[in-house]
Amino acid sequence: MKRPPEPDTPAMPSLLVFTIAVLLFGSPLRRLWLAEDAPGYMPFVVWLGVIALGGWAAYRSGGHDA
Numbered sequence: 001m002k003r004p005p006e007p008d009t010p011a012m013p014s015l016l017v018f019t020i021a022v023l024l025f026g027s028p029l030r031r032l033w034l035a036e037d038a039p040g041y042m043p044f045v046v047w048l049g050v051i052a053l054g055g056w057a058a059y060r061s062g063g064h065d066a
Helices: 011-026 042-060
Strands: none
Touching: 011 042
16 A cells, blocks of 8 residues: 655655756856857757656646546
8 A cells, every 4th residue: 555645745846846947047057058159949948857847746746637
């Protein structure tokens, strides 16, 4: 039998995604993907990665109806 999740467990993946997004968009790391020689689509790829991580976090924390 599957053990029920603890009450604060579903928030942890979301907090991890939020922390990663803050690091990507609010730190000097953004210089890597905003460099002049970087492809023009690179900011969109970074956003797509953050959105995909958010979807994964929602799916993993039970935010789906399957």
